[in-house]
Amino acid sequence: MVLNPVISKLAGKLVVLASASPRRLEILRNAGLRFEVVPSWFKETLDKSLFKAPHEYAVETAKQKALEVARRMPFKHLKTPDIVIGADTIVTVDGMILEKPVDKDDAYRMLSSLSGKSHSVFTGVAIVLCHEKENDEVDYQLFAFYEETKVKFADLSENMLWEYINSGEPMDKAGGYGIQALGGMLVEYVHGDFLNVVGFPLNHFCKQLDLIYNHGAFSSEQETSPGSSSHNGTHASPTILTQSSPDTPAQSGHSNGSSAKHNPSAGQTRHTQSSPSASPVHKVKKNDGESEVGESSWTLVNSLSKHTDDRQAELVDSENAASLMTSRGPAMELNVTEHEGGEPRKEDLQRITELMDGFKASKALFTASKMCVFDLLQSRPGLDAAQVAEEIKASVKGTECLLEACESLGLLKSKERKCQKPVYENSGLASRFLLSDAPFSLQGYIQHCDKTVWPLFSHLEDAVREGSNQHEKAFGKKSKDMFQDTFYNSLDVKLRFMNAMHSIAKVTGQAVATAFDLSSFKTACDLGGCTGAMAYEFTKSYPGLSVTVFDLPAVVEMSEHFHPLRTDNRVSFVAGDFFNDDLPKADLYILARILHDWPDEKVHVLLSRVADACTPGCGLLLSEIFLDEDRGGPSRGLLQALSMSDGKQRSAAEYGLLLESHGFITAHIRHTDNLLDAMLCIKA
Numbered sequence: 001m002v003l004n005p006v007i008s009k010l011a012g013k014l015v016v017l018a019s020a021s022p023r024r025l026e027i028l029r030n031a032g033l034r035f036e037v038v039p040s041w042f043k044e045t046l047d048k049s050l051f052k053a054p055h056e057y058a059v060e061t062a063k064q065k066a067l068e069v070a071r072r073m074p075f076k077h078l079k080t081p082d083i084v085i086g087a088d089t090i091v092t093v094d095g096m097i098l099e100k101p102v103d104k105d106d107a108y109r110m111l112s113s114l115s116g117k118s119h120s121v122f123t124g125v126a127i128v129l130c131h132e133k134e135n136d137e138v139d140y141q142l143f144a145f146y147e148e149t150k151v152k153f154a155d156l157s158e159n160m161l162w163e164y165i166n167s168g169e170p171m172d173k174a175g176g177y178g179i180q181a182l183g184g185m186l187v188e189y190v191h192g193d194f195l196n197v198v199g200f201p202l203n204h205f206c207k208q209l210d211l212i213y214n215h216g217a218f219s220s221e222q223e224t225s226p227g228s229s230s231h232n233g234t235h236a237s238p239t240i241l242t243q244s245s246p247d248t249p250a251q252s253g254h255s256n257g258s259s260a261k262h263n264p265s266a267g268q269t270r271h272t273q274s275s276p277s278a279s280p281v282h283k284v285k286k287n288d289g290e291s292e293v294g295e296s297s298w299t300l301v302n303s304l305s306k307h308t309d310d311r312q313a314e315l316v317d318s319e320n321a322a323s324l325m326t327s328r329g330p331a332m333e334l335n336v337t338e339h340e341g342g343e344p345r346k347e348d349l350q351r352i353t354e355l356m357d358g359f360k361a362s363k364a365l366f367t368a369s370k371m372c373v374f375d376l377l378q379s380r381p382g383l384d385a386a387q388v389a390e391e392i393k394a395s396v397k398g399t400e401c402l403l404e405a406c407e408s409l410g411l412l413k414s415k416e417r418k419c420q421k422p423v424y425e426n427s428g429l430a431s432r433f434l435l436s437d438a439p440f441s442l443q444g445y446i447q448h449c450d451k452t453v454w455p456l457f458s459h460l461e462d463a464v465r466e467g468s469n470q471h472e473k474a475f476g477k478k479s480k481d482m483f484q485d486t487f488y489n490s491l492d493v494k495l496r497f498m499n500a501m502h503s504i505a506k507v508t509g510q511a512v513a514t515a516f517d518l519s520s521f522k523t524a525c526d527l528g529g530c531t532g533a534m535a536y537e538f539t540k541s542y543p544g545l546s547v548t549v550f551d552l553p554a555v556v557e558m559s560e561h562f563h564p565l566r567t568d569n570r571v572s573f574v575a576g577d578f579f580n581d582d583l584p585k586a587d588l589y590i591l592a593r594i595l596h597d598w599p600d601e602k603v604h605v606l607l608s609r610v611a612d613a614c615t616p617g618c619g620l621l622l623s624e625i626f627l628d629e630d631r632g633g634p635s636r637g638l639l640q641a642l643s644m645s646d647g648k649q650r651s652a653a654e655y656g657l658l659l660e661s662h663g664f665i666t667a668h669i670r671h672t673d674n675l676l677d678a679m680l681c682i683k684a
């Protein structure tokens with residue numbers, strides 16, 4: 001039921017929340033607002049010293065967050081939102097701005113500065129209205145306000161402080177406390193809007209919407225805004241309106257000194273924001289390849305989505321990037337336009353051809369890898385096609401085609417010799433990832449793609465029609481539990497699967513292990529840790545850490561195959577089923593690429609078992625591909641979902657909510673620029 005008639009005004013509009021904070025999501029959802037979540041990429045790094053008052057900093061940060069999303073969406077998501085909401089909460093005490101603590105000592109510093117005193121919580125909120133015009137330009141109109149709430153803390157003893165810090169709750173909260181949970185115990189009284197302290201001033205927000213939608217404040221001429229500033233909470237600020245329409249002289253950061261106008265009807269001063277760090281609000285043209293977005297000028301062909309670009313950067317050899325067909329960003333980034341006369345653009349044709357031919361490129365890579373072409377050319381660079389053919393026991397004609405195709409994909413390099421056939425050697429990309437003994441060898445994963453994922457994809461249409469996994473058609477047997485029924489039924493399939501996991505874990509392990517500072521944990525348990533490759537990366541990164549790898553007996557019995565020398569006795573293996581058997585005790589649990597394999601019901605079973613094994617303060621490190629909150633990417637995650645059985649790919653906020661329901665508080669989220677993202681949660 002929607003109680004608030006203003007919220008109901010937004011029904012049917014594309015409303016976007018530029019924040020992944022689970023608390024803000026919950027407040028707005030509970031109010032009946034329907035919205036998409038697209039977390040902002042704006043980094044909270046504005047120079048605080050440039051702002052006269054703390055609330056100006058919070059408002060400016062909220063504005064920049066919302067604008068970044070509003071500007072990105074027409075290009076990255078090919079849709080223009082109607083409204084983008086941004087928010088930033090800060091705590092101020094004794095003239096200092098407190099944001100989220102970076103570690104326990106920082107949390108201690110913050111909380112002890114609040115002990116026994118009254119402090120202010122400010123949330124800056126920005127509402128960006130996006131107006132698509134006939135010529136496909138987008139105009140942005142910005143409304144910003146803030147809310148202040150005063151909170152008085154009790155005197156906190158050292159014991160109490162540390163007990164609270166060790167609960168893990170302070171880590172993702174402005175000022176180092178969460179009033180809605182354990183932190184409520186620290187508070188003597190609150191003066192003002194409680195939800196503002198939680199993270200979003202709902203009441204003030206609704207009043208602002210009322211102004212915008214019921215009192216005409218969203219006309220581009222904003223000279224009057226009846227009642228705009230009559231927010232009635234004792235500690236609420238007067239409403240600060242507004243950013244004038246984008247290309248008026250009063251643009252944010254370009255206000256030409258006319259920063260305040262008197263609004264007689266409201267008896268208040270209205271400000272156009274003119275903070276030093278504000279960036280201009282641009283008009284953007286959606287379908288014009290040459291148009292600018294914000295401050296960056298993007299070239300059309302290589303306008304990779306930031307996500308995809310960053311995530312793939314590790315794997316793309318710069319010298320060969322241009323020719324590596326599958327390394328390009330998603331089609332969404334391209335604005336397909338037609339030249340006069342209807343001729344398609346070269347770049348568009350190139351992109352669509354790459355997509356059509358993608359499977360040929362994959363299969364050429366799989367085949368060359370299986371036939372050991374890269375290993376051969378590493379030990380004997382400079383062979384011509386006939387020599388390679390002889391070594392790999394293949395036809396000269398077929399080998400020639402394969403080598404040429406691999407060269408065009410950036411996997412091989414050739415040298416022409418006078419009047420003779422070209423000779424081949426590995427490219428940097430091949431030497432790094434395609435040799436069987438390279439530290440970051442992806443050969444195991446490539447073979448898994450060839451033998452397991454490929455057959456599943458060949459039944460994609462059935463999978464889409466039926467909405468179920470195609471293991472039976474692809475492998476001739478039914479599969480209730482993909483691992484026990486399909487992968488571990490025969491030794492060679494099992495080894496191939498384990499090799500695949502091993503190779504990905506070796507490539508991603510260090511980035512996951514060092515995504516956060518885990519040095520305070522002494523014992524970890526890697527649930528579904530497979531060959532232990534990830535565990536070894538963790539012990540390499542943390543000399544004081546021991547890791548127990550917990551996996552099914554069929555897997556653990558093969559562990560020596562992968563680590564014959566057992567070089568590190570801080571890694572041990574325990575066989576068991578994480579849905580049924582006791583979990584080893586540890587103060588950090590690792591779930592790397594586990595949850596995506598299971599539906600929500602099974603995830604709840606597993607998480608409740610992990611929660612039972614945890615004491616307060618225990619950590620849970622989750623590592624997965626995190627989907628964008630609007631599920632618009634990255635395509636690697638979305639494509640993987642097509643061949644998955646019963647599991648699903650989720651966004652960081654979705655994982656956060658699942659974990660929160662088992663008492664885990666999300667402390668940090670990290671997009672690692674490697675193949676996997678990471679989230680650190682603490683058991684409250």
Ligand SMILES: C[S@@+](CC[C@H](N)C(=O)[O-])C[C@H]1O[C@@H](n2cnc3c(N)ncnc32)[C@H](O)[C@@H]1O
Binds near residue numbers: 550
């Ligand atoms: C996708 S793999 C991930 C492997 C490893 N965590 C990594 O990131 O490389 C999933 C792992 O979960 C293990 N697994 C599946 N079901 C399990 C169960 N019921 N109990 C314990 N481990 C299980 C599998 O054997 C496999 O090693």
